[in-house]
Amino acid sequence: MEIPRVVVTGLGAVTPIGLNVDELWAGLISGKSGIRPISHFDTTNFPIKIAAEIASGFDPTKYMDPKMVDRTMRAVQLAMPALQEALKSAHLDMSKERKEKVGVVTSTMVESGYLAKGPELLAKLGPRRADPLFITKSGPSTLAMQIGMITGANGPNTYVDSLCASGADALGAALNFMRLGYADVMIVSGSDASLEPVTIAGMNIIGALTREPDPQKACRPFDLNRSGFVYGEASGIIILETLKHAQKRGATIFAELAGAGWSFDAYDMTAPYADTEVIAMRIAIANAGLKPEDIDYINAHGTSTKLNDASETKAIKMLMGEEKAHKTPISSNKSMLGHSITAAGVIESIATILTINKGIIPPTINYETPDPECDLDYVPNQARKAVVNNCLKNSFGLGGENCCLVFKRFVER
Amino acid sequence: MSTEESIKDIVVKIVHCDKSVLTPESTFKELNADSLDIVQILVALEDNFGIEIPEEDAQKFTSFGDVVAYVDSKLAEKK
Numbered sequence: 327m328e329i330p331r332v333v334v335t336g337l338g339a340v341t342p343i344g345l346n347v348d349e350l351w352a353g354l355i356s357g358k359s360g361i362r363p364i365s366h367f368d369t370t371n372f373p374i375k376i377a378a379e380i381a382s383g384f385d386p387t388k389y390m391d392p393k394m395v396d397r398t399m400r401a402v403q404l405a406m407p408a409l410q411e412a413l414k415s416a417h418l419d420m421s422k423e424r425k426e427k428v429g430v431v432t433s434t435m436v437e438s439g440y441l442a443k444g445p446e447l448l449a450k451l452g453p454r455r456a457d458p459l460f461i462t463k464s465g466p467s468t469l470a471m472q473i474g475m476i477t478g479a480n481g482p483n484t485y486v487d488s489l490c491a492s493g494a495d496a497l498g499a500a501l502n503f504m505r506l507g508y509a510d511v512m513i514v515s516g517s518d519a520s521l522e523p524v525t526i527a528g529m530n531i532i533g534a535l536t537r538e539p540d541p542q543k544a545c546r547p548f549d550l551n552r553s554g555f556v557y558g559e560a561s562g563i564i565i566l567e568t569l570k571h572a573q574k575r576g577a578t579i580f581a582e583l584a585g586a587g588w589s590f591d592a593y594d595m596t597a598p599y600a601d602t603e604v605i606a607m608r609i610a611i612a613n614a615g616l617k618p619e620d621i622d623y624i625n626a627h628g629t630s631t632k633l634n635d636a637s638e639t640k641a642i643k644m645l646m647g648e649e650k651a652h653k654t655p656i657s658s659n660k661s662m663l664g665h666s667i668t669a670a671g672v673i674e675s676i677a678t679i680l681t682i683n684k685g686i687i688p689p690t691i692n693y694e695t696p697d698p699e700c701d702l703d704y705v706p707n708q709a710r711k712a713v714v715n716n717c718l719k720n721s722f723g724l725g726g727e728n729c730c731l732v733f734k735r736f737v738e739r
Numbered sequence: 740m741s742t743e744e745s746i747k748d749i750v751v752k753i754v755h756c757d758k759s760v761l762t763p764e765s766t767f768k769e770l771n772a773d774s775l776d777i778v779q780i781l782v783a784l785e786d787n788f789g790i791e792i793p794e795e796d797a798q799k800f801t802s803f804g805d806v807v808a809y810v811d812s813k814l815a816e817k818k
Contacts (some may be wrong), residue, residue: 391755393776396753396755397775455785455786458778459775460784565809
């Protein structure tokens, strides 16, 4: 059996700098920051006061039945406009599809605030009086389930969890479902609304978040004075199709998802490890039928933590050698979008796909002072025109889960 | 507020239907209420009226009127 090629035919996004893909892209290339003072909860006693929130006023009832609003977490609600946008951009008509060949893979975080109410209620009222929605509303599988319910997709329906690598991981999992013949179309969603007091406090205690108070300057990937990441929320959808299926229905092809690679550090619960990060990059590139020298842009994990950015830089040098590494543009979308944990890999893949399409590399903003440990070309502060054919997208999970993807400009062969 | 009015408010809030469509003859099926809606309604009735509705009783409800009659009888028992 010939392994099918897989292409991108639909995109949708809801982010702190834009509520659709066009707005997201306009924000990214103009260096717009989505980082603001936190409004979702009172930060009076919190050392962290900023985040990349979706602007207030998001009304889920515009996108879903009010009953389904009651039954879903915010992460699922944020995915709905992105889903509508992606289906529209793909011109996908589900009534014409073999529904068992359309699948869904998602990545999301559970909402701790809602989860915590379960045991509270149990302690107060006993087992006979649980929240009837607890099981169907609280789990991480609910995002894939709701997307399946709405689209009627009867194919594989599941989620992945590798923390900050989850979004890329979901795309890689979907790629494999398609390569193995389980689906013609896969809807991939990364949607994260875990920007809550308990997660912020948890990330703060392990020293992952910056305490820099100025929202405009807080996130500065690869800069000497970077001091931690900025928590974010976002939702992205990418529709993947086998090339054969996309061509048969005359779909517009944005790019090819040509390869994926995985590795696990088995090193430290929170610190990154360049030696294993490079393994995921190498595997992804080989899986795409390319060599490291073919890569002409890297969309970095680039969190703005001391450890990640230095380690990622080191891994890129191990991958390509010093000379090629210095010649390859690298940028971090997180400088503008913050880190939307399980959504980041999908959102940044959308940016990578558009980089290929539009011939513009989004910048790394807030880059002021070079760090001797980060001495590559991070496309500082200004977007750059460039012909980009083969992109590497890095995503590294906080526990050591690494997933890298390769997107290629689509060409017939 | 009458028992019926209170129950109407509960049903409307959970099922998201228009209050005016609720008559004693309305069935859960007509109201597009699925199993999760029904469980939510029962729990809300128990909380609101301080009664306990055993599952075997709940399984007999088909219409809105059945529910009102049942809650009325439970409230009378309490007195």
